[in-house]
Amino acid sequence: MTAFTPWSALLGGAMIGTAALLLWVAIGRIAGVSGILAGALFPPGAGGASERSWRAVFLLGLPLGALLTGWAQGGLEIAVSTEPIGIIVAGLLVGFGTQLGSGCTSGHGVCGIGRGSKRSIAATLTFMTTGALTVYLVRHLLGGGS
């Protein structure tokens, strides 16, 4: 059980959208975290160092930003109910799936739909559906988690 938190959701969401817009206007890149992770690991083209460095500092900013919010609020809540083996399987699916499907919640859900991309709308509807089905299966049919 988690409480519905409309105000922090709206404010946090607006910050995420502003960050994505800033990355686009300042450096002309899409703030899709799965793509940025993959590009940091395997820099595209011949751009080598510079292709890797902007991605590396963006990725570094994510936990630092979370740390700032944590300090301001006096802590962050985190409750992981999945067993380590499930976490590993999930991570592999997320890593592989986002490469095959060209994006994740941020790239398709926040940036792609914002650009009016039909591919992103299709991808977002698909991962929302399989995500909900998976939670239904795990929580209500298999009875695990909470």
Next chain:
Amino acid sequence: MKTLGASLFAGLLFGAGLALSQMTNPAKVQNFLDLFGTWDPSLALVMGAALAVTATGFKATARRTAPLCEPAFSAPARRDIDAPLLVGAALFGVGWGLAGFCPGPAVAALSLNVLQVRLFVVAVLLGIAAHRWIYTPFIAMHTKRHSRRLRSG
């Protein structure tokens, strides 16, 4: 240098927003996906607010020919909905539901000292590498053999 500064600031703001909206808490995400259980609609508002900003912002800046700190924009140009897009998104969704993490919140949650977060991020990197090292060469080999067969037949 300006590029790096802007990227770092964008990452900071993105991570702070994810943490403020509690998307770094997998229970929150799984409860959003749990329509027939302990449903928590917060994630819909996070995405809605983010989209309101990006949609208006992208439209307002559509006439720009170049970004502020770099010579050119770089955005995906494809418009076709193909099988890899849908299969990939479907697999991603299964992993997302199973763990309650997607890449952004997981990397942001590395700020917390939690073993499962680190495990998840390492597994994501391995999944990306598997696509790059195993899947892509396999498909390339398959396509080459197929086109050779077409030529000889």
